[in-house]
Amino acid sequence: MQAPSIGGVQAPRGGGQTIRLPRGASLSDFADRIGANPASLVQIMLHLGEMVTATQSVNEETLQLLGAELDYDVQVVSPEEEDREILESFKIEFGEDEGDEGDLAPRPPVVTVMGHVDHGKTKLLDAIRHTNVVAREAGGITQHIGAYQVATVHEGEPRKITFIDTPGHEAFTAMRARGAQATDIAVLVVAADDGVKPQTIEALNHAHAANVPVVVAVNKIDKEGADPTKVRAQLTEYGLVAEEFGGSTLFVDISAKEGIGIDNLLEAILLTADAELDLRANPDMDAQGLAIEAHLDKGRGPVATVLVQRGTLRVGDSIVCGEAFGRVRAMLDDNGDTVEEADPSRPVLVLGLTAVPRAGDNFIVVPDDRMARQIAQQRAARLRVADMARSGRRRTLEELFKDLEKGQVEELKLVIKGDVSGSVEALEDALLKIDVGEEVNLRVLHRGVGAITEFDVNLAIADDNAVIIGFNVRPEVRARDLAEREGVDIRYYSVIYQAIEEIEAALKGMLKPEFEEVRTGTAEVREVFKVPRIGNVAGAVVRTGTITRNSKARLIRDGVVVADNLTVVSLRRFKEDATEVREGFECGIGIGYNDIKIEDVIETFEMQEKPRV
Numbered sequence: 001m002q003a004p005s006i007g008g009v010q011a012p013r014g015g016g017q018t019i020r021l022p023r024g025a026s027l028s029d030f031a032d033r034i035g036a037n038p039a040s041l042v043q044i045m046l047h048l049g050e051m052v053t054a055t056q057s058v059n060e061e062t063l064q065l066l067g068a069e070l071d072y073d074v075q076v077v078s079p080e081e082e083d084r085e086i087l088e089s090f091k092i093e094f095g096e097d098e099g100d101e102g103d104l105a106p107r108p109p110v111v112t113v114m115g116h117v118d119h120g121k122t123k124l125l126d127a128i129r130h131t132n133v134v135a136r137e138a139g140g141i142t143q144h145i146g147a148y149q150v151a152t153v154h155e156g157e158p159r160k161i162t163f164i165d166t167p168g169h170e171a172f173t174a175m176r177a178r179g180a181q182a183t184d185i186a187v188l189v190v191a192a193d194d195g196v197k198p199q200t201i202e203a204l205n206h207a208h209a210a211n212v213p214v215v216v217a218v219n220k221i222d223k224e225g226a227d228p229t230k231v232r233a234q235l236t237e238y239g240l241v242a243e244e245f246g247g248s249t250l251f252v253d254i255s256a257k258e259g260i261g262i263d264n265l266l267e268a269i270l271l272t273a274d275a276e277l278d279l280r281a282n283p284d285m286d287a288q289g290l291a292i293e294a295h296l297d298k299g300r301g302p303v304a305t306v307l308v309q310r311g312t313l314r315v316g317d318s319i320v321c322g323e324a325f326g327r328v329r330a331m332l333d334d335n336g337d338t339v340e341e342a343d344p345s346r347p348v349l350v351l352g353l354t355a356v357p358r359a360g361d362n363f364i365v366v367p368d369d370r371m372a373r374q375i376a377q378q379r380a381a382r383l384r385v386a387d388m389a390r391s392g393r394r395r396t397l398e399e400l401f402k403d404l405e406k407g408q409v410e411e412l413k414l415v416i417k418g419d420v421s422g423s424v425e426a427l428e429d430a431l432l433k434i435d436v437g438e439e440v441n442l443r444v445l446h447r448g449v450g451a452i453t454e455f456d457v458n459l460a461i462a463d464d465n466a467v468i469i470g471f472n473v474r475p476e477v478r479a480r481d482l483a484e485r486e487g488v489d490i491r492y493y494s495v496i497y498q499a500i501e502e503i504e505a506a507l508k509g510m511l512k513p514e515f516e517e518v519r520t521g522t523a524e525v526r527e528v529f530k531v532p533r534i535g536n537v538a539g540a541v542v543r544t545g546t547i548t549r550n551s552k553a554r555l556i557r558d559g560v561v562v563a564d565n566l567t568v569v570s571l572r573r574f575k576e577d578a579t580e581v582r583e584g585f586e587c588g589i590g591i592g593y594n595d596i597k598i599e600d601v602i603e604t605f606e607m608q609e610k611p612r613v
C-alpha cells in the first residue's frame, strides 16, 4: 500500500494497524516493522520538524508522532512489560505466588528506615541490630550486606522483622523507579530536638507514593530540648495522626543512642503490619525476589544481597538476576554464617553470579542454567537499547537552531562508578534530577560497579570532556595513568550529597556566566593636583569601600556620570604608591581623565560573575 506522499516522501500507511515497539526504538526499527525504507522515515520526521538519524534511539513521543502521521497505532512497550514478555516466553511469571490461598504462609515485614539527615537512621539501624545479639552466635562478625533480619517476640509468638539497612530514601526511590518495591513498612525517624524537616516530608511523600504504611520513631528523646509532642503535632499537618491524638499512626519515642524504646518500636512495626497488611507468601515454590545491593568482591567475584519475596532459595539453584545469572554457590547471612535455604522476606548474600546486578533487579530461580543464561542475554540486549534511549536526547529543529544561534550546545557527560550498585543508581537518579534549566544537559554515558577501569577512561576520552565520578572507588593503576595522560577529570566522593552538590555547581559553572557590576569603593575629590606627564590627579578621601589600583572607575558630578570606562591608573598615599586605600583615608587618585573638579565622586567597581540561583 503506497501512501499519498507526505512532504513528497512515500511511505506505507498503516490503516490503523497496531505495531509494538520497545521503548528506545529507532526509526530503523520502526521501518523494519512496517517494511519501509528507514531513510524515508527520517525525511518524514524532518518534515515534522525533527531531525533524527535512522539508527538513533528516539523517545516515545517521536514514535507516536510518526505513528500518527502514518496511521499506525504505536504501542510503546515499557521495560517492565518487555521483561514480563521475555519471562513469559520462558513460561515464567514474576511477582505471583503459585497455588491458592492454602499455599500461603505468613512472612516477616520488610522495613526501610527513612528520615532527615542526622536524625539518627544509621544509629537506629545499629541499635536494632544490637538488641538482637542473643539471636547471634557469640563471636559472629556482623557484616553489612544491605539488609538484616531480627527475631523478636510479639504477643507471645516468636516473630521476625527484616530491615533494609541502606538508610535514606534515595535507595528506596531508585528501586521504585525501576518498578521494584521491597518495602512493606517505612519507619520515619524524626529527631525530637529538631522536629520535622524538609527531608522528613520528602521521605513521607515517598512512603505515601509507594502506598507503604508509616511508623514514626521519635528519636533522641534523651537529649535536652527534646519535644516528642511537638513532633506529633507537626506531623498531623501531613496526615500522620498519632493514636493518642485519635489517629491511626503509631509513634514511638526512642533513643537510638541509649537503646531506649527499641522493643516498643519493633512491636509497633508488627502491630502495624498485622493491622494494615496481609503479609503472606508461598514458601514452596522456586524463589523470586529482588536484588537489594550488589558489588564485585575481590576474592568472591560478583556478590548480591537478594531479598527473597516468595518461594525458598537454596544453594545450587540456577538463578537469573537482572542481566546476571549463575548457580547459587553459597549464601551468607549478615553474620557471615552460611545459609542453606532462605525463605520469604529473608535477605541473603548470594555468591555465584556471573555479573553484578543492579539494585532493584528481580531475581528468579529457573529450572536450569541454560534458561538462566538465555533470559540474562535477552535482558542485556534489551537494556542496551533502553540505555541508548535514555542517553539520546531528542532535539527539534527549532531547538537545534536556537542552540546554534547561542553558539554552543552545552552538555555535561558523566561516567559513574561506585562500590555497590545501590549507590550508583541512587547517585545517578539524584544527579539526573538536578535542574539547571534548559541550557545545560546532563548525560550519563555509563555506570557500573567496581574500580574505574581503562574502559571507563577511554569512554570519557571518546566523548570528549566526560567526567568520571568514583563513588567509594578508585581507578586501577593503568586507568589512572591514562586519565592523567589524557587529562580526564576523575572526581571521588564518599557521600552522595557531596557529589550532588559539586555536580550541581559544575553544571551551574557551565552555564554561560552572567556578570553584574559590584561597586567596590567611592572617593570624594577634595583637591585637584596637576602632575607633569600624568595630568590631573584627585586629592580625595575614600568614603565607602576600598579604592584599588587598576580597578574600573567612573567620575560622577552632582549625581551624574560625567566620564565612564576609566581606570584607576595611579594610587598614592603620602607620596607612596599604594595598591589599595580603605574607607576614611586620604589618597591621590589618577584616573587618566583631566576634567576633575572638587566635590566630584570617583566610583570604582568590578564585574562579578553572578551566582546562579
Ligand code: GDP
Residues within 6 Å of the ligand: 115, 116, 117, 118, 119, 120, 121, 122, 123, 124, 167, 219, 220, 221, 222, 223, 254, 255, 256, 257, 258
Ligand atoms: P542519619 O544521618 O539519620 O543516619 O543519622 P546518624 O544515625 O548518623 O546520627 C546522627 C547523629 O545523631 C550522630 O552523631 C548520632 O550519634 C546522633 N544520634 C543518633 N541517635 C541519637 C539519640 O537517640 N540520642 C542522641 N543524643 N544522639 C543521637
